[in-house]
Amino acid sequence: MPVRDAVYPLRGRDDLFGGLRSIAGRAVLVRGTEGLGKSALLTALRATLGVRLVGVRGLRAESALPYGALHRMFGAPVSGGPEARDRLGTLSVPTICWVDDAHWVDPESLAALGFAARRLDGAPVGMVLASRSGSDEFESVDLTPLTEAAADLLLRDRGVPAGVRPQLVELGKGNPADLVALAASLTPAQAAGREPVSPILRERLPRYAAELDAMRLDERVRFLAACMDVSARKATWYAAASPADRRAAHAWLASVEEGPDALWHRAMATSTPFAPLADELAAAPAVDHAAEARQLERAAALTADPPARASRLLAAADAAWQAGRPGWARLLLSKVDARPGAVALLHGEIELRDGDPAVATHELAVAAELLPDPAAALLLAGEARRLGGDLSGYRALARTVPAGDGLAFAHFRGLTSVYAGRHDDADLPLEDAVRRGMADSDVAGAVWAADAAFARGHAERAHEYSSAAVSRARLGRRCAELPWALVYLSLSAIALDRIPCARAASREGLRAPHNLRMEHLTLLGLAAALLGDRVPELDEAAGGIAERGLGRPAAVAAWAYTCLDLAEDRPDDALSRLEDLASGVSGDQPVIRVLATPQLVEAAVRSGRPERARTALEVFDRWTSAGAEPCWLALSHRCHALTASDPEVAERHFRLAVEAHRRAGGAVELARTRLAYATLLRRHRRSRDARDQFRDALRGFENVGATRFADRARAGLRATGETVDVPHRSLAGLTPQQDAITRLVAAGETNKEIARRLVISHRTVDHHLRNIFTALGVRSRVELARRVAAGE
Numbered sequence: 001m002p003v004r005d006a007v008y009p010l011r012g013r014d015d016l017f018g019g020l021r022s023i024a025g026r027a028v029l030v031r032g033t034e035g036l037g038k039s040a041l042l043t044a045l046r047a048t049l050g051v052r053l054v055g056v057r058g059l060r061a062e063s064a065l066p067y068g069a070l071h072r073m074f075g076a077p078v079s080g081g082p083e084a085r086d087r088l089g090t091l092s093v094p095t096i097c098w099v100d101d102a103h104w105v106d107p108e109s110l111a112a113l114g115f116a117a118r119r120l121d122g123a124p125v126g127m128v129l130a131s132r133s134g135s136d137e138f139e140s141v142d143l144t145p146l147t148e149a150a151a152d153l154l155l156r157d158r159g160v161p162a163g164v165r166p167q168l169v170e171l172g173k174g175n176p177a178d179l180v181a182l183a184a185s186l187t188p189a190q191a192a193g194r195e196p197v198s199p200i201l202r203e204r205l206p207r208y209a210a211e212l213d214a215m216r217l218d219e220r221v222r223f224l225a226a227c228m229d230v231s232a233r234k235a236t237w238y239a240a241a242s243p244a245d246r247r248a249a250h251a252w253l254a255s256v257e258e259g260p261d262a263l264w265h266r267a268m269a270t271s272t273p274f275a276p277l278a279d280e281l282a283a284a285p286a287v288d289h290a291a292e293a294r295q296l297e298r299a300a301a302l303t304a305d306p307p308a309r310a311s312r313l314l315a316a317a318d319a320a321w322q323a324g325r326p327g328w329a330r331l332l333l334s335k336v337d338a339r340p341g342a343v344a345l346l347h348g349e350i351e352l353r354d355g356d357p358a359v360a361t362h363e364l365a366v367a368a369e370l371l372p373d374p375a376a377a378l379l380l381a382g383e384a385r386r387l388g389g390d391l392s393g394y395r396a397l398a399r400t401v402p403a404g405d406g407l408a409f410a411h412f413r414g415l416t417s418v419y420a421g422r423h424d425d426a427d428l429p430l431e432d433a434v435r436r437g438m439a440d441s442d443v444a445g446a447v448w449a450a451d452a453a454f455a456r457g458h459a460e461r462a463h464e465y466s467s468a469a470v471s472r473a474r475l476g477r478r479c480a481e482l483p484w485a486l487v488y489l490s491l492s493a494i495a496l497d498r499i500p501c502a503r504a505a506s507r508e509g510l511r512a513p514h515n516l517r518m519e520h521l522t523l524l525g526l527a528a529a530l531l532g533d534r535v536p537e538l539d540e541a542a543g544g545i546a547e548r549g550l551g552r553p554a555a556v557a558a559w560a561y562t563c564l565d566l567a568e569d570r571p572d573d574a575l576s577r578l579e580d581l582a583s584g585v586s587g588d589q590p591v592i593r594v595l596a597t598p599q600l601v602e603a604a605v606r607s608g609r610p611e612r613a614r615t616a617l618e619v620f621d622r623w624t625s626a627g628a629e630p631c632w633l634a635l636s637h638r639c640h641a642l643t644a645s646d647p648e649v650a651e652r653h654f655r656l657a658v659e660a661h662r663r664a665g666g667a668v669e670l671a672r673t674r675l676a677y678a679t680l681l682r683r684h685r686r687s688r689d690a691r692d693q694f695r696d697a698l699r700g701f702e703n704v705g706a707t708r709f710a711d712r713a714r715a716g717l718r719a720t721g722e723t724v725d726v727p728h729r730s731l732a733g734l735t736p737q738q739d740a741i742t743r744l745v746a747a748g749e750t751n752k753e754i755a756r757r758l759v760i761s762h763r764t765v766d767h768h769l770r771n772i773f774t775a776l777g778v779r780s781r782v783e784l785a786r787r788v789a790a791g792e
Helices: 014-021 038-046 068-074 081-089 107-117 148-157 165-172 176-185 202-213 217-227 232-240 243-256 259-268 275-283 289-301 306-322 326-333 340-354 357-370 375-388 391-398 407-419 423-439 443-455 459-475 482-495 499-509 514-529 536-548 551-567 571-582 590-595 597-606 610-627 630-643 647-664 667-683 687-704 707-719 736-746 751-758 762-776 781-790
Strands: 027-031 052-057 095-100 125-131 140-142
Touching: 014 027, 014 038, 027 107, 038 052, 038 095, 038 125, 052 068, 068 095, 068 107, 107 125, 148 165, 148 176, 148 326, 165 176, 165 326, 202 217, 217 232, 217 243, 243 259, 259 275, 259 289, 275 289, 289 306, 289 326, 306 326, 306 340, 326 340, 340 357, 340 375, 340 514, 357 375, 375 391, 375 407, 375 443, 375 551, 391 407, 407 423, 407 443, 423 443, 423 459, 423 610, 443 459, 443 482, 459 482, 482 499, 482 514, 499 514, 514 536, 514 551, 536 551, 551 571, 551 590, 551 597, 571 590, 571 597, 571 610, 590 597, 590 610, 597 610, 597 630, 610 630, 630 647, 630 667, 647 667, 667 687, 667 707, 687 707, 687 781, 736 751, 736 762, 736 781, 751 762, 762 781
Parallel strands: 027 125, 027 140, 052 095, 095 125
Antiparallel strands: none
């Protein structure tokens, strides 16, 4: 194991830490129970370079000493809030005032710090406090348990092997301190997987047992009841108790609780399992998938019949997965000693969404061999191949699909034809795949239908089917399948030039297992890049993509960076990036490569090498003509206009493109086409005609908030001789925090997302928004976004 004093990155706290680092002029109290990492956040914050630090740690021994904490902070007596404010106000360099264990700070010091905090606006000083409880003096943000993904990374940082991590993730319950303690307690045999992992820190048991024996019986029973299912540290107390005391604690809980929990405690209060209680627990209705998984896991523990126990564990694993708990699901699967085909299918799906696509391919291939109906395993295995860009492996897999009239056969046959450029051969099988997918009532069927429609170029139908998949996932509370459906909803929305819809879908999809999260991060980056904007989500995805070899999100990221290169006048870089994509740097991703053709054509033309785009444009035309939808026809005409050497031919294509854009209803691409058309007209000294196109392009860009392109259209309009006012970019009358909230609203973030990013409460965001609406005279978030885009 690594040395104890090694420096580790914060896991699962990136957004919060970033907000705390830029906290000048504000104060926040980070609230959380023991072990959640409050002190670790402050330690990392104190390591921030270029910032002066003033701080103190609360001491229990001085919690009743008036102004004792302030005395230690400033090294001299401080009599009250105004003096504390003045001390902080004299600082002229960026400073972070920190207070750890604020729950032990004396009330007088805390009140004085609160007085100073309310008067920090405009100062280079920020204040961060960490406490187990809240305070009326400060805005608070709750520190929540780590997600399973963050907990897994924390354990990986400490050298815990991959095969053991899911068990520790489940035992640790998201508590960083417990996770670290569990990692440190592993024996070599446990780390190597030769012995089962136990949550018990064995050296503590004798001391814990002695402390329990010293309690009265009623105290002991209630204490043990409070320890159950809280964290790994509490589980140590439970393990130290005698069997009789455990049964007594369960009996007490059975008397005070209701429903499935009462059934479980009734069963655990007996010395031997009672089979009818196991059946009753398994059949009891559950409030959600997490509760269902817990009930089935408990029912399995009470079940003596091996096949029945295995079935309940498998069902529990599926419920845990649908609850968005992949670590728990893996742990449950590891206990199933029957039905290997079904186990491999679920394990393969989890690895596809949250693990290594190569492992997913192997597991799903095993499932396809063992299951009587291999269709689901084959379709997921095919997706794993496509995710990594292994089209040769996909074609080889397609040859193993049994011939017939099933969804899997139709889907594989259609996609292999599309990838080979045989679009006529793809028509019937893809239509069959759509029909069969939508005939089913599950989420997966609608997603496969959307996939088949999109592969054929039917973006509208893909959007319709992916919307149906999203609705099915929400109604069924299928948390594991919802982000998958949202990928197709976002991608089809981007193809249809519905950027706000794409952003909303992918923001929702960020609450997803690792691999799907990477897809949504890159789709968010692409949606922003199409407007000429750069967002941090794109850079955030880079590490996760490389770690797992995720070819498809890598290709989407390359497409997004290409859009940014073009927006920032780097056509040579854009062309080079797309040529790398075509050469297979991200694996073979033919659909993304085709979708990026308009950017390739623009980059080649602006680089003075239009011949580099002609082959790609031929492929684009063959694919888009199959769908024959206005969104594709408009882009095709624009590409042909850009590559045409005859001005009359180019103008004819531009006019056809504008007409097709109007039928498609896309605002961004219509404005881009008008901008390109206007540039051609101005180049041929037709200033009056160019002026109309520049003006319409400017209006379109301003309406969607594409300020970079709006500036370009405005410059073109001035070049035709028209006087254009420079937009006023600032929002007068707003405080710095109101201005920050306004711009995040304009970017499409929800109040909850804004609160997390700015490290303030949801209630504070609501309060500021009401004042912002009043100050600016707007009545909706949409109207506010338009004001930001216009810079009014």
